[in-house]
Amino acid sequence: MKWIRFVDNDTNRGAGVIRYGMVDGEEVSVTEHTFADLLAGNEPTVIGTQELATIAALNPVPTPGKIVAIGLNYLDHCRETNTEPPKQPLVFTKFNTSLLDPGAEITWSGELTQKVDYEAELAVVIGRQCRNVSEADALSHVFGYTAANDVSARDLQFGDGQWVRGKSLDTFCPVGPVLVTAEDIPDPQTLPISSVLNGEVMQASNTDNMIFSVAQLISFCSHSFTLEPGDLILTGTPHGVGLGRSPEVYMQNGDLIEVVIDHIGALANPCRVL
Structure with missing residues (x-):
């Protein structure tokens, strides 16, 4: 699975929230996952979809201990x-x-x-x-x-x-x-x-x-x-x-x-x- 981290600009989901999405081809399934959720292996909750081309990726590993x-x-x-x-x-x-x-x-x-x-x-x-x-x-x-x-x-x-x-x-x-x-x-x-x-x-x-x-x-x-x-x-x-x-x-x-x-x-x- 490919995860992408980005700033969600969809006002219906809460614009300005940093989210993780699952990349599938040219589409991203937007989730409520945090970095901790990813590492814990928690089941993602999908709250919408977005075209990959409209997303500006952020560093997907924001808080490494080292x-x-x-x-x-x-x-x-x-x-x-x-x-x-x-x-x-x-x-x-x-x-x-x-x-x-x-x-x-x-x-x-x-x-x-x-x-x-x-x-x-x-x-x-x-x-x-x-x-x-x-x-x-x-x-x-x-x-x-x-x-x-x-x-x-x-x-x-x-x-x-x-x-x-x-x-x-x-x-x-x-x-x-x-x-x-x-x-x-x-x-x-x-x-x-x-x-x-x-x-x-x-x-x-x-x-x-x-x-x-x-x-x-x-x-x-x-x-x-x-x-x-x-x-x-x-x-x-x-x-x-x-x-x-x-x-x-x-x-x-x-x-x-x-x-x-x-x-x-x-x-x-x-x-x-x-």
């Missing part, structure tokens, strides 16, 4: 950054204040950073609390999947000596456009993934090229800290980032960046330098 991010999880990405492949998952975090809706502007101060890069990533939404889970059991703790852009200020990321600030500027974590439940993606290691900058394909890969699979990442993280329902795990980006190009390519004022993942769709955001 955003866990994984670095250097595709071999070709390690090569393009002249980095040794990690022997275990490289874990960092992004602050929740970096979350951004589909279609909203990625913004940054031109005085603070001049090297803002894109990173197409599959994002995992945890559905059940997990601690010390095995790889074999890990996927049973997944609620669903969505797309994310791990936007990165490379000059801050590498100048600081650690990654959090350069990865966590406000608007640096677009997520969406829909949340696809795990039963619709039984194997997350089979998904074509790409990024498109101003119509040009920059990254093109498949999640089967991950060094550490989704199941391995969940198991690894759960042996260090508890994963709670609603937590987000960004699973790493493939080769083709701006940093790895010659010459380097960074996002500029007026650019449009898209993250495209099969079965999930396109997460598109314009860019603006403040």
